Amino acid sequence: MDPALGPPDAMAEKRDELTPMMAQYHDLCARYDDAIVLFQVGDFYETFCGAAERSARILEIALTSREDSTGEYPMAGIPIDSAESYIEDLLEAGYRVAVADQVEEPGETSGVVERAVTRVITPGTLTEDELLASDDNNFVAAVARGSGDADPATTADAELALALLDVSTGDFLATSSDSREAIADEISRFAPAEAVVGPDAPTDLCPDGCMVTPYDERAFDRELAGEKLATYFRNPDALLASDAEIRACGAVLAYAEYVRGGAHEGERGESGSDDADSTDATEPSDDSLEAPADGTHLEYLTHLTRYDPREYLLLDAVALRSLELFDPRGVYGRDDATLVGVLDETASALGGRKLRDWLRRPLLEPARIEARLDAVEELTNAVRTRERLHDLLRNVYDLERLIGRISRERANARDLRSLHETLAVVPEIREQVADADCERLASLHESLDPLADVRELLADAIVDEPPIEITEGGIIAEGYDEDLDRLRATARDGKQWIDDLEARERERTGIDSLKVGHNSVHGYYIEVTNANLEAVPENYQRRQTLKNSERFVTPELKDREDEIVGAQERADDLEYELFCNVRRDIAAEVERVQALADALATLDGLVSLATAAAQYDYCRPAIVARDGSGQASGGDGDRILEIEGGRHPVVERTQESFVPNNARFTDDRRLAVITGPNMSGKSTYMRQVAQIVLLAQVGSFVPAQSARLTPVNRIFTRVGASDDIAGGRSTFMVEMDELATILGEADERSLVLLDEVGRGTSTADGMAIAQAITEHLHDAVGATTLFATHHHPLTELTDALEGAFTLHFEVEQVDGEVVFHHEIVPGAASGSYGVEVATAAGVPEDVVERSRELVAAAEPLESGALEDDSIGSRSAAVSDPTLSPSATADGGDIPTDVAAELRALDLAHLTPVEALTELDRLKQLLEK
Structure with a gap:
């Protein structure tokens, strides 16, 4: 066990001799042995022994000591007034925190002050505003296998279920799949901060950054989980699709109750020492699993949404990262260079979370997409209404988390006034959409319940500017009682x-x-x-x-x-x-408040999309539905993807100028081989096509002059180089793993982006892999594919593949320098201009000149390789090791093996240093 956790050994050996205060600390550490215990002593939270040494290092605070009759103990403390920032650091370091507060007034007791754990704080169950991101959910997940006694070695394809709970807002989701990859994708999509994993369920589904927490396996028992769910929902069997989903949902509820339960409020009438330590930290009692203990029931949890991942456009972890939806890759030099960073014009935390949910789960059904687009279009055109709504929504507090605090009896009088101030603007917000033409805005008008009775109660009961403390008077208005x-x-x-x-x-x-x-x-x-x-x-x-x-x-x-x-x-x-x-009384109206919160969040999200559309000159995309036969209406076959003047939504915000480009894909034009030099814009182009498709299916306007498309079911990306050294995978192995996923899971309704496939191995092997993948995507998968490559022989494949075509980015040389036009046109590029790009990057002139000489010397050989029948042939390998000898400049013959290696070299794709190394090696072979 980590020395920072559990009862300190120095105290355990003499437990009966400890002073009363230190005995309290020892016992709380023993009970909460999975957490660092912050022990209140006056105005500080103190830690002792191993926990003090670890805390001092992590928090960069002074390590002191406490000495009494039983010995000297290392000690480190933090001020209670600024504890939240220190707790956040402990959470980021991978620790859970148990906060032990004084639950008696020092002046009212003759002995040692009683202390009890009032909060167990874990990454996935935060409810403290200071520790939460206001514009995103904070989920704790549970993963359960369909059969409680299944053998993981023989049930790799058995059903897995995922439950996701945001304890701060009450958002509760569940899904399941026979594919562990599908569940892993959903975990990546929602990025939970913490997860509990059931018996026999795989523990390697959670990405880095998600804390996997051991928890009592009994919580995943089918019967106990069902009973737990029944305390919240009348008929959980009707809400969920399988036993696995019931196990996962029941377990995540039990865990949330354990973490939030048994806590003292620190307020008169709501505290007492008897139940503070009633729950064991790692092994909840049978009672805690069978029924919620007093004070632990999450009253504000009123909805459970069961969804099928196939109802939405699927985005795995690789696609989320490559398309930079939420996290920047640093390519554009700005931390806010993300798709959500461009689109987020929301005025409230509610709207920010709603917008992120839409981006995580773009729609598939054309009718739902069109309904959202109708609302965005109406708000885009109604400038005054949109701007007034944005101003009004600025006054909306975070109702989801606010009603959660109210239901948990953690809200103070200022929180209630915040609710009143929000309700005060709802009538005017409702009035702004009273005459809406589109169905979506009209339905929101009906959903915007002003909660007049709640607002009146708050106006009558609570003073306008109440103090923070709720036990010292001055909060109830005159005339109320x-x-x-x-x-x-x-x-x-x-x-x-x-x-x-x-x-x-x-x-x-x-x-x-x-x-x-x-x-x-x-x-x-x-x-x-x-x-x-x-x-x-x-x-x-x-x-x-x-x-x-x-x-x-x-x-x-x-x-x-x-x-x-x-x-x-x-x-x-x-x-x-x-x-x-x-x-x-307010808590009793939790469902009405949550319904209002959802309506306000939706309206804020729509206003944000409309604001971005108006501000950045986006257009409404045309969504083409497939007819009953699976064909897209309009006579273009099963797929349509037409973009005129498309722009990358993030890059255009970070660059002074941006060159728009077109895209057109149909059944007869479904695989584009894209060539051009580095820095010409190949990766940007591919990403912008994918982001335009994604935005359209979100229901957003898109950065283009026009766009017309049939919805895709999934976006796959193999873009950029990365490795996984800790996992034992090289850059090439990571690339092959991602390719295996694409080739195994993509279909004709998928959008696939491939960038420079085949790097990290020999040129011949890389070319062979790239050609085989191109053929497979065209023939067997049929996905809409954009393949950017420096393997120029691939462009010849388009003559043999009826659905393939070539595109390239035009460049020109002016006075020996490469000028990029960033404009994509039909056909193949004439070269990769690697030496010219090296020159622009500042590579020393002597290296550049030597590289030019090597390129010039190799051009006849490279041309011969391109003309060889084996290259570009669908039935032959990319290179043939039995090539005939070639003549040298002095009339001799180049040995067969050396000639083959020369022909296989992709000089345009080598760095100058690599080219010199290869030349030296081949020279030594000739001399032998």
């Missing part, structure tokens, strides 16, 4: 009597310097300086002696003090009770 008003009047009258007391006593005693004051220790008092003590009346009773004065109290003042303090305390208690009642 008669008893509270009477207590407040009593306290006010008493305070007014106190205020008048000073003037009366000065007049009565003749002491002009007499003062009436108050402090928290002695209460109200009358202060008289030592020089005036002889004038003090007989009914003054000495309360406190100071250096230069005495403080007194009178029987009447004591009575008034008791009256004031009693009234104030009763008022504070009553205010807290009334606040809790209001909060519970």
Whole structure:
């Protein structure tokens, strides 16, 4: 076990001898042995022993020590006021955190202050605003296998289920598949921060960055999982499609309850030490699995959505990364250079999360795409309405997380006012779409429930600017409760009597310097300086002696003090009770608030898409539905992808100028072999085609003059070089793995992007692989394919493949320098201009000149290779090792093996240094 976790060995050996406080710490560490325990001592959270040493290194804080009668223990602490930032660092370092707060007031106990774990914080179950990204979900996942006693070695294709829960918002999703790759793709799509994995389920599905948490296998039991679900949903069997889905959903609920359950609120009336430690950290009790314990039920979790991944455009982890939907690859030099970064004009956190969900799950059904496009078009054209809606939506708070806090009884009075302020703008938001023409906006108008009764309750009950603390009064509005008003009047009258007391006593005693004051220790008092003590009346009773004065109290003042303090305390208690009642009343409307939140999020997402369309001059794409026979309407066969003046949505935002390009694919033109030099724009072009398709299926306008397409079911990418050294995979092996996935899973309705396939091995092998892949994609798969390559012989394949064609990026040489036009045109490129690109990159001139000489010397050989019947032939290998000898410049013969190697060299694809190395090696072969 990590020395930072579990009970410290130095304490365990003498548990019975420890001081009461250190014994508390030891026992909490033993109970929460999967987490670092932050132990409140005064205004700090302290850690001890191994946990202190580890925390000091991670958090870069001072390591000190605590010494008592039982020994000296390393100690490191963080201020409670700034604890969240430190907790975030611990989570990022891969630790869970158990926060142990004082649950008693130090002045109210004669012994050691009781402490209990009030929160267990893990990456996937965060609810703290300070630790959450406001514009994205934070999911915890559960993976379960269909058969509880299945043997993983023999059930590789058995059903797997995935459940995804955002504890902060209540979003709850479930799906299943017989393919582990499909489940891995869904995990990558939603990027959960944490996952619990059931017995016999694979543990290697989660990507880097997702913490895999061990959890009690009993949570995945079919019967217990079903009972857990039944506490939330009336008929879970009708909601879900299989036992595996029930296991996954029940387990993720049990885990969420464990993490959030047994916590003290730190508020009067909601805390107590008896249940704080009722749940074991790694082995939940049977009771915790069979039914939620008090305080753990997630009341705001009201919806479970079961979906089929095939209902959406599929994007695996490779495609998400290559297309830079959410994470930049640094290619464009900006951290915000992502597709979502361009599109996100949302005004609220609700809208930001909705937009990201749309990008993760683009649509397949043309009717749903058209409905969203109708709304975007209407908002794009209605400029004033769109801008007014954007301004109004800025006032919308994060209702999903807000109602979650309210339901968990963690919300304060300011949270309730935030809800009121949101509801206050809903009527005008609703009015803005009252006359909408399209069906989607009209339905949103009906869904925008202003919750007038909730708003009225909040307006009546909560003051406009309440304090953060909810136990010290000042949060309930005047006139809301008669008893509270009477207590407040009593306290006010008493305070007014106190205020008048000073003037009366000065007049009565003749002491002009007499003062009436108050402090928290002695209460109200009358202060008289030592020089005036002889004038003090007989009914003054000495309360406190100071250096230069005495403080007194009178029987009447004591009575008034008791009256004031009693009234104030009763008022504070009553205010807290009334606040809790209001909060519970709001929590009872959770489903209405969530429905409103979803409608506002959808509207914000649509306004964002319309704003981007208007701001960046996007056009509405034409979505072509397939007819009943599977053919696309319009007479172009099964596929249409036509783009006029297409632009890369991210690159055009980061570059001063951008050259638009066209694309046209049909059944008869389904595979494009794209050539051209490096830096000409091949990769950008391919990505922009894919991003335009993706945006169209999101229901967004697209960066083009016009676009017309049939929806694709999946986008595959093999773009860019990367390795997996930790996993034992070279760059070439990673490339081959990705290609295997594409060739095994793509079909005629897929869009495939291939960039420079065949690197990382010999030129002959690379060329052979590239040719075989091209033929297979054309003949067997039939996918719409864009294949960028420097293997120029591939362009000759298009003569033999009826659905293949060539494209290239034009360049020209001006005064020996390459000028890129970034314009794609039909046909094959005349060369790769590798030496010229090396020159532009600043390679030393002597190396460049030597490279030119080598290229010139090799051109006859390379031309011969291109003319050989074996290259470009569908029935032969790319190169033939039995080529005849060639004549040397001095009349001799080049040996057969050397000639073959020369012909196989792709000089345009070699760096100058690699070219020199190859030349030296071949020269040595000739000399032998």
